[in-house]
Amino acid sequence: MTWEILNVIGTIAFAVSGALVAIEEDYDLLGVFVLGLTTAFGGGLVRNLLIGIPVENVWKQDYLFAIAFVVITIVFILPNKWIGRWKKCVVFFDAIGLAAFAIQGANYAVSIKAPLIVVIIAATMTGAGGGMIRDVFAGRKPMIFRSEIYALWAALAGLSIGLGWISGPLSTFVLLTAIVLFRVLAVYFKWNLPQKKRSRKQL
Template identity: 65%
Template sequence: MTWDVLNIIGTIAFAISGAIVAMREDYDILGVQVLGFTTAFGGSTIRNLLIGIPIENIWQQGDLFIVVFLTIIVIFILPNQWLQYWDKWGFLFDAMGLASFAMQGALSAVQIGAPLSAVLVAATLTGSGGGMIRDVFAGRKPMIFREEIYALWATLGGLMIGLGFIQGPWSTGALFVAIVILRMLSVHFKWRLPQHSVS
């Protein structure tokens, strides 16, 4: 049940994120759908590849595909003035997708008995995979490499799960909220990891 809820939240959140980025780049309706779908299902595809889940399982989510399609259509037809709030609230959807898929990737790795290192990699790449695909397809430098702290929160979430600190729905929900809040705080306060620039 927890796995399914995280999958639905992450998929829809990233679908909205991908669709709005595509609209910002002046994509047509087909481009918006393509970017929305690749962002929504990119993280779960990477997760399946990482931990050995059959890749064809992605295509067995028929109802979720319909939900994503309809969600993207709604975003596409919203008046432009509504989309101006993306700059203020758009990071929330991205943070929700990051948290959901990071936790889902970590939980999936734990379920198959993977070592802690694999849990951390699964959490990090599953959580940030959809966003990376979105940014590459939109011709942007991936957020994971340039913006406020992003993938680190996914890794920390994976660490909490891998060490066994997350047991049951309450602790799972608390971790989800914590990752979202930390991501939003890093955006608000512009927290960044150390950088070394060569001029």
């Protein structure tokens, strides 16, 4: 049940995030659906490729595709004044998707008895993969590489689950809430990992 709930939460959140970014970039109807679906399912595709799960398993989630299609449609037909308000929430929706899919990816890796490092990678790529593909398709620098602390939260979720610290619905919910909270706080307070900056004269 927890697995299914995380799937639905992540799919809805990333579908909304992808659709809002597409609208912000003035994409047409097809572009909004492509970007919304890519964001919602891109992380799962990357995870499957990395840890050897058949890629076609993603296409068997027909109910999730239906949910994403409905959500993207709703976002597209919303009045422009509502869209303007929702654009401010892109970070929040993205944080929910990051958290839900990071936990789901880590749980998937644990279920096949993968080693700890694989659990961490699965969590990171499942959580951040969809957003990374979305940003590339939208012609933006991927948030995973430049934005306030992003993928680290997914990696820490994978570490927690891989070490067996998280078990059961309650602790999973606490972890999801913590990731969303820290991601939003990172954006608000502009927390960043160390960066190596070079002047243009040195390049």
